[in-house]
Amino acid sequence: MAPPITKAGRYQIVSELGRGSMGVVYEGFDPVIGRTVAIKTMLTSSLPPAEFEDFKARFQREAQAAGILNHPNIVTIYDFGEDSGVLYLAMEFLEGKSLEDMVKEEGAIPVERIIPIIEQVCTALDHAHSCKIIHRDVKPANIMVLRSGLVKVTDFGIAKMMSMGMTQAGQILGTPNYMSPEQVRGRQIDGRSDLFSLGIILYELITKEKPFGGQNLTTIIYRIINENPIPPRELDWTIHPGLSYVIQKALAKDPDERYQTCRELAEDLKNYKKLGDSVGPSATLVTRVPPIAQAKTEPALAPPPVRQTQVPTRPAPRAPAPPPQAPSPISEQPITRPAQHITVIPPAHAAPPKGSMVPWVLFFLVLAVGVGGAYYFLILKPQQAPQTVVGQPPVQPPPAVVTPPPATDPNAVPAPSDSTNPTAGPGAAPADATATPSVVTTNPPVEPAPAPKPMTVTPPVHVAPKAATGSVRPSAAQTGSLAVSSNIPGAQISVDGKTDPSWRTPFTIPGLAPGNHSVLVVKEGFAIVQRNITIDPGSPATLSVDLAAPSGEINIVTTPPGIDVSIDGQQAGKTPLQKAAKVGKHSFTLQVPGMDPYTSSFEIRSDGYVVTKRIDLTGAVAAxxxxxxxxxxxxxxxxxxxxxxxxxxxxxxxxxxxxxxxxxxxxxxxxxxxxxxxxxxxxxxxxxx
Missing domain, CATH: 2.60.40.2070 (PapC, C-terminal domain)
Incomplete structure (x- = not known):
């Protein structure tokens, strides 16, 4: 662990802000300019003296290169130096939260908030790439969101600096979770590597799943190189197909098949809803998938067979919105597929030839088949006695994928579209309302030329007169409920990272799947409360929380020790002092015997925030x-x-x-x-x- 320091060059160290694998970040003060700065020190203690001097020279070159970046979405580097063998960077001091901390504190972030953040990151990366600078370490921890909403990307070039002789055999600095395939292979990279990293961040924010998870570095690296994550829309049907397409394209293994610039990604992300409209572009994903039997033994770079899958360009008609319900817990297990390679063919806007008779022929053919099928089901087919269940909603079968029968069959019924829930045979079990919808794999669908959709006819279903409609839910015996209350009402509740505007204390959330759930209770001005709750089927659970003002910790260390400290006018104790303090700004006074009081201030910025003040009073104490x-x-x-x-x-x-x-x-x-x-x-x- 790096020892604490009291200064870095001319900069005074005020407090420690955080530690990482690369170094320590401090809050500092520039007495010449009179401004607060951030001081980032590099971990170089393991380097021999000869290697340290070489690293120092290259570190300075990279710091100078990163220092030329002048952009509102990039943190500004002021200075570089060395103090007693410690290399440091002095940079802009930011007051805000990292995207990583935002996700930890807030859980699910709405798409409407994600897009402006990613757009600003794209703008920053595009500027850096135009200056021939690659970030190499784009991850949520390096994306700062200020209180004003302005986004700042930090640590440009730091990853490259740290790789110049500081990586030991078998050691990877940081985490490879956000690296591109070419980066983990050690190949030459360009700005498109940063774009892949940004695609991983998007995937995690939208799906709340890790696209390339694993229990060790070997597994993670293998999946980054060889496996494609499940398309976001298959994980969550509520994700817009256009948004799913943007993320998949950003995560293409081949850099030539990704977006070529971050500006292109930002443009499609901003207009993702148009990518699924009938007037929008189409896109074809060409995937190479190895045979399942060979997936584990085939070399990672062996070219497997090719198949083409047409990505839908028209979103399915939306079903009625289901009532608010708690989602299933986010899986910690990685969700991936066998090795695939994705090629994205640019969108096409070709219109059908004018005067073509094919759509009309298809229309009348489908209409005839539909009418014939309806006549069979409604009139010719023997009817079963209706069964009415009193006091319970009708049990509906899960969606099924139906392969259309040959057109020559006089009783054929067209297969239902993705937007319908075809009725299965008697006795079908209801789907779990809180579980992720199952995915049924079929042969890749082939979209015909634009034409009216075929009619879908389903057999009549007899139900109770006042049966509930909407999404299929398990019965009350299969699920449980959670009643949440707080000492201060109106706090927002989220379960497993998902919430609804109506979930405010006191509130009872029905239809929760049995098992463990993570519950957050949040109210502005109060500390976030997190609890783990176990739901038993058919049993109500209760959770009562006490909301308290958020607080952090102040540590005051003086040389010499034993100095009386007052905080906000109240006696707090003697140094070294460790004391809890509420979020906000505070003043403190050191009563030095025989001297005027020493007064300063500190700020607790968020719940759990820790501030350390080190003050040298040597010579100030009377002999x-x-x-x-x-x-x-x-x-x-x-x-x-x-x-x-x-x-x-x-x-x-x-x-x-x-x-x-x-x-x-x-x-x-x-x-x-x-x-x-x-x-x-x-x-x-x-x-x-």
Whole structure:
């Protein structure tokens, strides 16, 4: 672990902000300019002296290259230097949260908030790429979202700096989760590698799944090189097909098949809804999938057979929105497919030839088949006696994928489109409302030329007169409910990262799948509360939380120690001091014996935030001092001398320069006492009142 430092060049170290695999980040102060800065130090203690000098020279070149980036969405680098063998960068100080922290604190982030963030990241990366600078380490922790909504990308070039001789055999600095295939292979990379990393971030934000997860580095790297993640829309049918397409294209294994610039990605992301419209472009994904039997034994780079899959360019008609319900917990297991290679063919806008009769022929043919099928089901086919279930909603079968029968069959019924729920045979089990919809794999669909959709006819279903409609849900016996309350009502509830505007305390969430669920209760101005709840089928569960003001921690360390500290006018103790403090700005005072009080401030920016203040008072403490031990009954009195506070509340141990003093002891509801004392050099005098 890197030892703490008190300065870096001319910059004063104020507090430690965080530690990582590459170094330590501090809050610093530039006394020349008079501004707050961020100081990032590099871990170089493991380098031999000769290698350190070589690394230092290359580090400086990379710092200078990153320093030329002048863009509102890129953190500004002010300075580079070395202090006592410690290499450091002085850069812009940012007040905000990293995208990584936002996800941890908020869970699911709405698409409407994700897109502006990614657009600004794209703008920053495009500018860097135009300056021939590749980031190499694009990840949520390096994307800062300020309070104003402005996004800043940090750590340009740091990954390359750290790779210049600091990687030992078998060691990878940082995590490879966001690396591109060419990057983990050690090949030459360009800006499209950063774009792949951005695609991984998009996948995680939209699906809340890791596209290339694994329990160890070997598994993660193998999947990045050889496997494609499940398309986002197959994980969650509510994801727009256009958005799913954008993410898949960004994650193409071959850089030539991705977006070529971040600007292209940002443009499609901004207009993703148009990518699924009938007037929008079409796209074909050409995937090469090895045979299943050979998937585990085939070399990673062996070219497998090719198949083509047409990506839908027209979104299916939306079914009625289901009522708010808790989703299934996010799986920790990676969801991937066998090795695939994706080639994206640019969208085409070709219109059908004018005057073509093919659509009309297909229309009348489908209409005839539909009418014939309806006549068979409604009139010719023997009817079964209707079964009515009283007091329960109708049990509906799960969606099924039906292969259309040959057109020559007079009783053929066209297969239902993706937007319909065809009725299966009797006895079909209901789908789990909270589970991820199952995916039925069929031969790749082939879209005909634009034509009216075929009619879909389903057999009549007899139901109770007032049966509920909407999405299929398990019965009450299969699910449980959760009643959440808080000491301050109106807090937003989320379950497993998903929520609904109506989920505000006190509220009961029905239809939760049995098992463990992560529950967040959030209200502005209060600390976030996280609880793990187990839901039993058919049983209601309750959760009551106490919302409290968010707080952090202040650590004050002085040289020498033993200095009295007051925070916000209240005696807090002696240094070294560790104390809880509410979110916000605070002032503190160090009472140095024989000197004017030292006053400064600190800020707790969020719940759990830790601030460390290190203050060197060497030389400020008088050489000839003594100690006054003051005790009162009742305790809690403040101690002053000459109208200036010197300590308290009692009992208090106060260090003062040697000499005579008239101490005043004050306590609300009691008469002020005046006590004369003589403080001996290096001695102690006791006052009992």
């Amino acid at each position: 000839s001092t003594g100690v006054v031990d003051v005790r009162t009954v009742p305790p809690g009195a403040s101690v002053s001398s000459g109208g200036k506070p010197v300590g308290g509340p009692t009992p208090a141990t106060i260090r003062l320069p040697a000499g005579r003093y008239m101490l005043s002891l004050s306590l609300d509801g009691y008469q002020t006492l005046h006590v004369g004392v003589e403080v001996p050099t290096d001695g102690t005098v006791t006052v009992n009142e």
